[in-house]
Amino acid sequence: MSIELIGTWIAALLTLCLFSFLYKDNPFFRFAEALFAGVSLGYYIGQTANNTLKPNLVLPLVHDFRGNYDLVIPALLGLNLYTRYIPRIAWMARFSLAVYVGYYTGVNMVQKLQGEVLPQAGATMMPLLGAFPIAGTTALLVTLAATALVLGLIDSARGHLTRGAVIFVSTWIVARVVAQVAFPLAADALDNLLLFVGVIMVLIYFFFSLEHRGAVGGMSRLGIWFLMLGFGAAFGYTVMGRVSLLIGRMNFLIIDWIGGTVRAIGG
Amino acid sequence: MAKIKEGGLSTALQQLDRRWIFLLVAVGAILPILFPIGLSVTVTPPVRDLFDRIESLTPDDVVMVSFDYGPTTKPENGPMAAAVLRHCLARRVKVVVLALFPIGGGAMATEELDRVAAEFPTLRYGTDFVNLGYKDGGQASMKQMGEDIARVFPSDSRGTPLSRLPLMQKVRNYRDIKLVVSLATGIIGDWWINLINAQFGTPVAVGCTAVSAPKFYAYYDSHQMIGLLGGLKGASEYERLLLDAYPQVKPVYDNPMIFNAMRGMDVQTIIHAIIIGFIIIGNVAYFLGRSRAARV
Numbered sequence: 001m002s003i004e005l006i007g008t009w010i011a012a013l014l015t016l017c018l019f020s021f022l023y024k025d026n027p028f029f030r031f032a033e034a035l036f037a038g039v040s041l042g043y044y045i046g047q048t049a050n051n052t053l054k055p056n057l058v059l060p061l062v063h064d065f066r067g068n069y070d071l072v073i074p075a076l077l078g079l080n081l082y083t084r085y086i087p088r089i090a091w092m093a094r095f096s097l098a099v100y101v102g103y104y105t106g107v108n109m110v111q112k113l114q115g116e117v118l119p120q121a122g123a124t125m126m127p128l129l130g131a132f133p134i135a136g137t138t139a140l141l142v143t144l145a146a147t148a149l150v151l152g153l154i155d156s157a158r159g160h161l162t163r164g165a166v167i168f169v170s171t172w173i174v175a176r177v178v179a180q181v182a183f184p185l186a187a188d189a190l191d192n193l194l195l196f197v198g199v200i201m202v203l204i205y206f207f208f209s210l211e212h213r214g215a216v217g218g219m220s221r222l223g224i225w226f227l228m229l230g231f232g233a234a235f236g237y238t239v240m241g242r243v244s245l246l247i248g249r250m251n252f253l254i255i256d257w258i259g260g261t262v263r264a265i266g267g
Numbered sequence: 268m269a270k271i272k273e274g275g276l277s278t279a280l281q282q283l284d285r286r287w288i289f290l291l292v293a294v295g296a297i298l299p300i301l302f303p304i305g306l307s308v309t310v311t312p313p314v315r316d317l318f319d320r321i322e323s324l325t326p327d328d329v330v331m332v333s334f335d336y337g338p339t340t341k342p343e344n345g346p347m348a349a350a351v352l353r354h355c356l357a358r359r360v361k362v363v364v365l366a367l368f369p370i371g372g373g374a375m376a377t378e379e380l381d382r383v384a385a386e387f388p389t390l391r392y393g394t395d396f397v398n399l400g401y402k403d404g405g406q407a408s409m410k411q412m413g414e415d416i417a418r419v420f421p422s423d424s425r426g427t428p429l430s431r432l433p434l435m436q437k438v439r440n441y442r443d444i445k446l447v448v449s450l451a452t453g454i455i456g457d458w459w460i461n462l463i464n465a466q467f468g469t470p471v472a473v474g475c476t477a478v479s480a481p482k483f484y485a486y487y488d489s490h491q492m493i494g495l496l497g498g499l500k501g502a503s504e505y506e507r508l509l510l511d512a513y514p515q516v517k518p519v520y521d522n523p524m525i526f527n528a529m530r531g532m533d534v535q536t537i538i539h540a541i542i543i544g545f546i547i548i549g550n551v552a553y554f555l556g557r558s559r560a561a562r563v
Contacts, residue, residue, distance in 0.1 A: 044369050047373060047401055055426075103407070111406070111465070120489055123488060230481070237477040241498055244499040244535065245340070245343070247342055247535065248345075250293075250300055250534070254297065255523070
């Protein structure tokens, strides 16, 4: 039996140990789980030592200390973190943590604002009526959907929260299908309208300074619908992701483990 | 049977031991692996956009492929990594591979690059492709590479100084990179978009796990990324495009010993049908039980 096949057998048995949890909790599952956590941590330490500390810190200092003496500062800051294990001087670790937190706060503030908040906000500011050759049709369809929104809100204000949301969503769907078939350019305008309405309604749902009654309640209910659609899409993708991992393991057990063993026995 | 008579079919269904569902899903996963169905794959715009972008590159251009996943999501990210690398090397586009995911990212990068590069024996390591290996530090490392990649990676995964690699003599920072493809399992894919694309303007595409795909659609729609491979489905679409454009890669995808996303989607479809079936059964059982309770 080759070394590679021995490794495959170990991996296959550990996989079966983890799958055994589906029947019920047992010591084999706990053993495999603990082993995975321990091996992962050990692997991480080894990776960091060999791929970061050695080439980026140790070797430059050993080969050319005068040219890389500035590396001593981060090295000392890193070592200083471990003073927290000595109660008498544990306070010293705060200096290193302060530098660490300060650096990543600075990086993240710019990153979030420049890379997320502004571009994402900009992407919601879409033209509701584009300068299309069929601007009239676009205007008609968008007006139809907007009217449905108003009707829905009025209905909501009268206390029919769900009915108001149903009026808007169903009218939008009809208008979108008509646009898709007959006026493709108008479909973009309707998508933009939906995006605009969705953002506003969800923001209203998270606006707690007003009681969610009447028109505000209707818009908030519509916001829940948008959120539910988002959660549904996310859940569907999550199922797909988890099933993919199952497929990977099943493929490993059938092709690599059983198939590999049969091939090894058969020569 | 006694239980069904006592509480009705709805009660029996609602109290069904979940292990029966696990068993059925397991059977649904095993059968299509043993007997592939070969369902057709339809290509979506986010996947085609990435494919077309790589198609537009020339052999002088450089693509950076970042392995931001580990063994835990290999079934999803592995096929897309192989397909993207295979596409680049088939077009003779230069490839710089690196890894930023701590638990196994470096191992994934080495495994996939070695396997795919072996299919192109005329291409040479150091000239046509390079493996920089794993580096800790996340955003700090990514930002530093915007100034000088060699400051972050003084040597490649084999310990060779970057100055001795012909390809890396031409690649100093992101200005020399035409496209970054991040194969990501977590937040590192976000960083390539909201840090590197936002601050350096480098075009970015992400091949992500299905769990995080909805989040990346927001970046794709706002044009912060040029393409998206969402989970196994995205990988299967890319494989389809690659097979149609490069028939020479067909033997790899026909090999039953090598897992690919198109075969995976056969299994995915069967299991989804089982899950949908159980959702319908569960809802029917719930509403039957409710109407029964209303009658009583």
